[in-house]
Amino acid sequence: xxFTSIHNFYEHLVIDYLQAEVIPSHEDQSTxxxxxxxxxxxxxxxxxxxxxxxxxxFYLESKERAExxxxxxxxxxxxxxxxxxxxxxxxxxxx
Numbered sequence: 845x846x847f848t849s850i851h852n853f854y855e856h857l858v859i860d861y862l863q864a865e866v867i868p869s870h871e872d873q874s875t876x877x878x879x880x881x882x883x884x885x886x887x888x889x890x891x892x893x894x895x896x897x898x899x900x901x902f903y904l905e906s907k908e909r910a911e912x913x914x915x916x917x918x919x920x921x922x923x924x925x926x927x928x929x930x931x932x933x934x935x936x937x938x939x
Contacts, residue, residue: 853892853900857916858882866924884923889915
């Protein structure tokens with residue numbers, strides 16, 4: 845039995861936000877930095893599992909989507925600050 849089609853919808857939202865808004869303004873950071881930011885932010889967000897993204901896009905109301913994006917922005921921005929302050933010491937991340 846194959847369960848690989850199951851995904852947390854928030855993963856897509858976090859990655860999209862990182863790529864569009866965060867990575868361009870933090871070009872001096874490494875891939876590891878952004879992976880840690882994504883993991884930290886996702887751990888603060890609720891799970892919203894799906895099998896097909898098209899189903900989520902079809903059934904999700906625009907108000908709910910806007911609320912989800914606001915939460916993603918909040919938690920990703922907090923994650924950037926937290927990771928920068930706590931884990932970027934001693935040059936843990938090499939660009």
